[in-house]
Amino acid sequence: MGRPRAFDEDEVVRAAVTLFGGRAYDGVSVDDLVSHLGVHRNSLYKAFGSKRGLYLIALRRHLAEDVRPLLDSLADASDAATALRLVTSADLDLLLLAAIERAPVDEEVAAEVTAALAAIDRVIADALGVPSDLAAALTATALGILLRGNPDNIATALAQYLSTLT
Amino acid sequence: MGRPRAFDEDEVVRAAVTLFGGRAYDGVSVDDLVSHLGVHRNSLYKAFGSKRGLYLIALRRHLAEDVRPLLDSLADASDAATALRLVTSADLDLLLLAAIERAPVDEEVAAEVTAALAAIDRVIADALGVPSDLAAALTATALGILLRGNPDNIATALAQYLSTLT
DNA sequence: CGGTTTTAGGAACGATCGTTCTTGACTGAT
DNA sequence: ATCAGTCAAGAACGATCGTTCCTAAAACCG
Numbered sequence: 393m394g395r396p397r398a399f400d401e402d403e404v405v406r407a408a409v410t411l412f413g414g415r416a417y418d419g420v421s422v423d424d425l426v427s428h429l430g431v432h433r434n435s436l437y438k439a440f441g442s443k444r445g446l447y448l449i450a451l452r453r454h455l456a457e458d459v460r461p462l463l464d465s466l467a468d469a470s471d472a473a474t475a476l477r478l479v480t481s482a483d484l485d486l487l488l489l490a491a492i493e494r495a496p497v498d499e500e501v502a503a504e505v506t507a508a509l510a511a512i513d514r515v516i517a518d519a520l521g522v523p524s525d526l527a528a529a530l531t532a533t534a535l536g537i538l539l540r541g542n543p544d545n546i547a548t549a550l551a552q553y554l555s556t557l558t
Numbered sequence: 559m560g561r562p563r564a565f566d567e568d569e570v571v572r573a574a575v576t577l578f579g580g581r582a583y584d585g586v587s588v589d590d591l592v593s594h595l596g597v598h599r600n601s602l603y604k605a606f607g608s609k610r611g612l613y614l615i616a617l618r619r620h621l622a623e624d625v626r627p628l629l630d631s632l633a634d635a636s637d638a639a640t641a642l643r644l645v646t647s648a649d650l651d652l653l654l655l656a657a658i659e660r661a662p663v664d665e666e667v668a669a670e671v672t673a674a675l676a677a678i679d680r681v682i683a684d685a686l687g688v689p690s691d692l693a694a695a696l697t698a699t700a701l702g703i704l705l706r707g708n709p710d711n712i713a714t715a716l717a718q719y720l721s722t723l724t
Numbered sequence: 725c726g727g728t729t730t731t732a733g734g735a736a737c738g739a740t741c742g743t744t745c746t747t748g749a750c751t752g753a754t
Numbered sequence: 755a756t757c758a759g760t761c762a763a764g765a766a767c768g769a770t771c772g773t774t775c776c777t778a779a780a781a782c783c784g
Contacts, residue, residue: 396781398731416659418584422772432732433773443772492658492705493582509706525715529703532712536702537695539658540675546698549691557723564761588742598762599743609742 399431401439408450409458413485416493417447448500454486455508466515472530473551475516479534480547488538567605570595572623574616579651582659583613614666620652621674632681638696639717641682645700646713654704 407429411420422443426433440446462482469475487508495502509531517527533550537543573595577586588609592599606612628648635641653674661668675697683693703712 396730398780415663416582416584418582418771419659419663421770423770432734434733434775435731437773438730488705489658492655493585497581497585523715525711526719528706528712529699529716529719532702532706533695533699534702535705536698536700539654539701539705540694540698545691546694549689550695553692553695584741587740589740599764600745601761603743604760 397435399429399435404429404431404436404439405446405450405453406457408446409454409486412447412450413454413483413489416489444498447494448504451486451490451501451504455504458483459487459508459512463511463515466512467519469516469519471554472520472522473554475520475530476534476537476551476554477547479512479531480537480543484535484538488535491535492539565595565597565601570597570602570605571612571616571619574612575620575624575652578613578616579620579649579655582655610664613660614670617652617656617667617670621670624649625653625674625678629677629681632678633685635682635685637720638686638688639720641686641696642700642703642717642720643713645678645697646703646709650701650704654701657701658705 408425411424411428414420422433422436425431425436425443425446429436431439436446440449459482462478462484465478466475469478487505490501491505491509495505509528512531513524513528516522516530517524520527520530522530534547537546537550540546574591577590577594580586588599588602591597591609591612592602595602597605602612606615625648628644628650631644632641635644653671656667657671657675661671675694678697679690679694682688682696683690686693686696688696699716700713703709703716706712
């Protein structure tokens, strides 16, 4: 069956998640992918079809390996403060970037992103017993804190405030 | 002094704000700028130096004409709900996109963005009499709602909830 | 072994990128 | 009326983009 692959496809996809989560889609060139992922051009196109194909695979991997565990842990959250801490301490760089810069121009990305955000909303609504719009507001808050870059200060301040309410 | 300009520089910059606020920096080509802005290539480079130069000017115009009025109106906000409504109903597309996709790779953009966000935080903290970290959390919430795309539903739900607290 | 498949390495493709240059028409000031 | 400076229109630059092709070495199968 021919020579075996010299690269671990899982590792490559995971490295792509990191790379695409770090800068904009158009800011990551195929040369960047080739040099940082340890895969040759040829193998990359053979395995993933195209740059966009790899991006979509990386996005889905990100959702499966980073967002789904978050959903599981959120299901056990009993109050808004812990739910907020869970989301803001998660690694959601790629989801955030995809939501703001790829979703508007790639409907397949948009579908994945909106589904993922809706799933987070739903789990929070179920776990906390709040209306879905309010859960969506909490998700939005967490995303906003993440995009500001310094999650710890703001997240702790808000978590403390939320704790004093209940 | 030669032939006068056939384009209104203010209009061009404002159109650039819209264009750069709509998609990622690398997704807006100079051809796009030339065709949508009504300025010839030559005039664009003569007037703004480079694509990045026009971007920075557009960003600063956005801060001066869209963010500064928001600061003024926020100064009169008496509660968190109205502050939230003010921010989420503002047009902050370019600021949002700049924060998440340009600031990480352009320190001059990063400086403008962090200064603008800090200014919003400060005004909110002063107007509501809350700690700056909590004001930053409210700013983050508004930004998160904006990036989710459907601000009305979520913003009203959260505003109603915030109203019941006081 | 021989055959086949897939790899690695890298050159090369056309397209598009941001930027500059060329040409000539136009207009305001001298 | 002349001149200087800016304009519009578009060709053209080198660089880089995503993608494909070519060649040869490597490793599995029979």
